[in-house]
Amino acid sequence: MADKKTAAPALDLDLPAPNLAEMWHTTTHWVQVHYLSILIAFGAGVLIYLALSALKGAGKRWRGTRGDPLSYANVVGRAASRTGHFFRIMVAARLVVGYADAPESLFRTVAFLFTIATVFQGAIWAREIILGLIERKTLAEDGGAETLANAMGLIRVLVTFALFAIATIVVLDNLGVNVTGLVAGLGIGGIAIGLAAQGIFSDLFAALSIIFDKPFRRGEVITYDQTTARVERIGLKSTRLRAMSGEKKVMSNANLLQKEITSLQTLTQRRVTYAIGIIYQTPDEKAEAIPALLRAIVEGEGMIFVNAGIVAFGASSLDYQLNFDVPDPDHHDYFQMRHRIGLAIWKRFKAEGIEFAYPTQTSFTAAPDGSAIMPYPPVQPVRDVSGKP
Template identity: 50%
Template sequence: MSNNSISVADAAQNLSEKTGAIATEAQGWIANNGLNILIASAVGVVIALALLGIRALGCRMVGRVTPGTDPRWPILFARVIAKTSLFFIILVSAQLVAEHAETPPAILQAINFLFVIAATLQAAIWARELILGYIQHRAGADDGHGTLSSAMGIVRLLVTVALFAVAIVVILDNLGVNVTGLIAGLGIGGIAIGLAAQGIFSDLFAALSIIFDRPFRRGDMITFGTFTGRVEKIGLKSTRIRALNGELVVVSNTNLLNMQLQNFAPLQQRRALMTFGTTYQIAPDLIPQLGEELKAIVEKQPNATFDRCHAFQFGASSIDFELVFHVEGTEFTAFADVRQAVMVEMMRRFAELGVEFAYPTQVTFTAAPDGRMVMPYPHVKMLAEGECGNEGQDEVPRARASGNGHG
């Protein structure tokens, strides 16, 4: 206990002696170099005023920005400059003029020591502001502080801790402290924290992926898995999506990005594929004519563009056609209105042309004992009457065969 007291007293005495020596040396330096000190001080004041003017310009540019807007690169650099501290400006001026004023070594060493601390901390502040501004720029005007406000808070904390930890290590290294053990301890601690919070960091990085890759934004209509809905909120760990039925679906960001997503927000036009069938009684010359008729019907609709219409197969009970057209716009309701209008006009025009839509049907044919088809032909009635007049005879055997057609 007494040894510790003696050590503290010795340290205090040594510090007092060093401080007195520096003060004595400073007095002698001021007395012998008054003119040089005045010139250096004037130059230092000019440099400080210039740096303060640059900082004021950055603050003015930042003040003109409307809150919530997307920060551009000039604004990002202005925000970085606006974060310049007065302590750093003073030490920059002192460092630039100290060597030209025949500064004593002890005072010069003190200025260098303070400048290293100020420059390192200022570099960390600038780097933090630049990184956070870039993330906000990538997130967009409404995503940086709205949909991802919680994620941005965690990112801000992590960036601040990481940068200032590096700054402290750099300062200690410049002061001659052995930082190898400290770096190793920080590395082991980081690994432990990473393993303990693996799920949280996984969702955090997924949120950052949403910021930078922008697979979707708030308000976009997306489809993932078997769900379709509109994105309401993108958080740090999960994304909330309002499904078409009205329920709120909460999905982990990691799981969401592992799925195949369909985003309907960038949709510029919608493609309509309509299949229909006509009866086999259609005149062959009408088959190619239907394409021209449907082209005229489609082009009458607003924002609709005809693509093609062809017969593509002989179906079981119909000749099948494909009609393809496009509707400009993103709203599904407008697309559905155009598609419905096309269907109504098709029904009207087909009725005028005498073209009938096919539907699944089945016709029964009846054969006579000798194998001749007798139904549904007109003379079957005579044959049936003749058979009914033969009383006492065995019933005529009939074989039935089924086929597909329109009847």
């Protein structure tokens, strides 16, 4: 028996078309001479085909029956379930012609088809594994199915194009085709397309960055620039937000990611700061008791008191600052609690006789020597009919 062929020789594109009659004759002669080896190899090929078919069936079962749809077993099962019928046939045929010392023309034909089947089947497996891992990474953390669905079409197209482009180049290279020019052409074309649509691609990749890096999620309240808004939808080109004042805002993904974003969603509590000014004529004991008074007001409303005290001597007021935390970070509850605390401070100060300051100005007049004088002449005392003042 002749030596086994282990690899397909490079395809010589200058060779004439194969002679079908000669191929039929040599194949018939090969079957007559090596029928026993062919039968053995054919049996082994059938077993390999059945084994690959069983692998595909097992992949479907792993994908459909395992508890966690995002487990690695399901990802592998997803890839195994995509094993193609043509690939299974060519694996079996390659074993037969390699083991039974097939004629050169038949061997080259089977090796050619086996190369194509193997490379593209590998691309299909790689695509399913990559997409499965992407879904696992995105969905396993926060279940963002809707966000992923917005980008999954684009991701699938990009991954499929990249893998099948590589597979095509690998096939051509194995067949002896010079692919240097093709690779260079694809590179130049990709650069030209990227420059022409750089604005669109920047937003698309910004959307992918939002999906995978998760600076914010759908439903979160975020602050950027001077705007506080809730994220309503993350699209491939833009993100739609609803401002706390009710306006709908649409921003491109690339522009939004360039801003400093503060997420309020993960806050366990929110800090409220009040500036309070009282008049300078306030009695000392009342001014000293104000921090304890503010603490009692805040804790009486169920909030978390932080501190309070004098922070400045203003032009018209003695300035205090109150800091307290609202346990519920929801914007509406935070606003309502700030209102309740402010109203309670106003009522309590009013009951205690503590006056809030407002801008005032006192004018003093002076004589030429600098001494203060009254701004109006002295008034003669009024006397009654008896002449007494």
